[in-house]
Amino acid sequence: MTSVLLMRLASPLQSWGALARFDRRDTQPRPTKSAVVGLIAAALGHDRTDDLGPLTSLRFATRADRPGTALRDFHIVGGGNYPLRPRDLITDHRRAAKAAAALDQATGPAFGHLPAQSVTHWYGAPKEIAPDPDLGTLVAGNTTRDAMMTTRWYLADAAFVAAVQHPDQALLNRISHALEHPARLLWLGRKSCPPTGTISGGVHTGTLETVLNTTALLPNATTTRPWAWFEATNGTHGAIQTRDQPVTFHPEHRTHAPRWETRTRLTPEPTIEWDIIP
Structure with a gap:
């Protein structure tokens, strides 16, 4: 039997870079697995050089209840x-x-x-x-x-439901507690994007698909049929490859591996409600 930990990722600004360089920092339209696993590792108090251990085996999904708006921030720095x-x-x-x-x-x-x-x-x-x-x-x-011109992209006023699945419910319970009592500062993609309100939505029995389909939409959701992305195995019909599976966050040899995911629209029929402190 597997269990799923729900996470509410909401903030005035978020940024989920995948191909970021210093002078141009992009954002994906949804949270990346690498960033969410990094957020969990920070909450647990891991150092960047630590082995990720069971965190690498978390199955990941995210639902875009409020996709937000892309925001371009232009900087001139240095000199x-x-x-x-x-x-x-x-x-x-x-x-x-x-x-x-x-x-x-x-x-x-x-x-x-x-x-x-x-x-x-x-x-x-x-x-x-x-x-x-x-x-x-x-x-x-x-x-x-010389002064350097940089372009940085954010998602403004977005809110996502991220979820991780694992057979070890005790591990998910420990992560859930750490998200509300973090050992290190947490942010949504960048240090300038701290999360707002409650993050953990609790641990629930089931799979990513069943839990996200039965979890109520977040307050102020902008859609009743949100897009959701589910981690899948290679060969799953309609799955596409993305390279955001963290292997190590070690500063000298940070490594990511490819994984597969599917995208679908959900129409949640809620049996799981949110208990959110905004």
Whole structure:
């Protein structure tokens, strides 16, 4: 007998990138399995270098009760090497050492000089940053960097029902509790997209198909026949391949494998109601 954990993924902004690069970050029209498994791993307190263990065997589905609207966010960032983020100095000692030398050269003695062992706690920006009228870049001392134009896509005002299926009900109960008492901060695709309200919709007996077909639509749903995507086995009629099956989130060799899924419209006949704190 299998069980299914329901998750409510709602936020003013969401972003489920699959082919994101720094200057252009896309979003899929629905949550990806990789992102949802990552959210679960964060809630459980896993580190990125940890083995995903049973989380790789979760069967995944999602239902678009409120698909939302695509939103394009245009940025111009950079220009010069500053300001530096404290996070960069704390997490990357090699960058910290280079930053210390650059800061000392660009700012002079006015910013002081700290011992090498304290450099990861040193943060500052050079004075007199100004645009160069010929280069069109910001100049800080002898250092320059072209400004970068970036495009980032989001889903605005969207709400999804994500679900994971597994035969180990105790595992799903542990995940359900962790989603409401997370060990780490949670976000819907990007750190700028925190979830709103209750996430866990509880653990229910059945399969993804039966549970999503009997779960009430989310409040303010914009459709009575939402699209749903179900993970399927290779060879299932109408299934298409997508590459968002997480293998490891290790920063140095993050890996995703292909999986298969089908798409269908549902007309839920609710026997499972939501108990949501908005």
